[in-house]
Amino acid sequence: MSASRVDEVPKPMRRDAQERRAKLISAAQAEFAAQGVDASLEKIARDAGVAIGTLYRHFPTRLDLLMAAFRPRVQEFLEGATKALAKEDPWEGFVHYLENLFAMQVGDRGFNDFLSRRFTDSAETERIHDEMCQQIEDVLTRAQEAGAARADITQADIVNLIWSNGRIIDATSATAPMAWRRYLYLMLDAYRAERAHPIPEPPMTDGQLYDAMVHLSQVK
Missing domain, CATH: 1.10.357 (Tetracycline Repressor; domain 2)
Structure with a gap:
């Protein structure tokens, strides 16, 4: 029988990914403050300088982004x-x-x-x-x-x-x-x-x- 596997520790987020996440949160805070919780996620992504797919990789739902912001x-x-x-x-x-x-x-x-x-x-x-x-x-x-x-x-x-x-x-x-x-x-x-x-x-x-x-x- 193989040795029991130790629980894997999640890998820390790469610095560039951390920076993109921080830019998304900052852009979301500004846009939600101005437009409300139904603000455009596409505009938030543009303001953060990333593609909308990158936003969804970090925040799969609008509520995920709302809570982070x-x-x-x-x-x-x-x-x-x-x-x-x-x-x-x-x-x-x-x-x-x-x-x-x-x-x-x-x-x-x-x-x-x-x-x-x-x-x-x-x-x-x-x-x-x-x-x-x-x-x-x-x-x-x-x-x-x-x-x-x-x-x-x-x-x-x-x-x-x-x-x-x-x-x-x-x-x-x-x-x-x-x-x-x-x-x-x-x-x-x-x-x-x-x-x-x-x-x-x-x-x-x-x-x-x-x-x-x-x-x-x-x-x-």
Whole structure:
């Protein structure tokens, strides 16, 4: 019987391949930021100075490229949420979370799309969105339990706010790039517990929210 084979260690990527991959990620970050997650992969390849086949060798699917491009932004976003939860004052933490989230939407259509949608073909993006939704739940519940945020706000209300802010940024970025902060603080006044009044429409269910985010990823 032949000797048992030791598990092979993957060969390190050649320097020229590493450079092509880095150029593709840089080009993707710029193009996704400008055009959103549906940006042309052909243009990304051209901007990186490679053939489209080379792009697909490094990133077999659009989602693979999206995750490589957005990974630093996702990490920054999740770290911001952790800082919000560490704030001593729960309302201050809630405000910090939303301001950090909305600031990260500015100037990056791709990351805005990523926050707003569900990509069901990727276990990694689903995990990230689940973590994001849990952070929303945590920071919101903390403010509600402190009596600072109104009790009838739900996770779905915050995601709807993300969608609304994305449209505000699209409309105002060229003429009033900080307008989004005004509308955030107007909404924060509405979210204060002492401002609560009955609302005639119930919040979206978790299932409705999930389906809406999936639907956004399918709309071209």
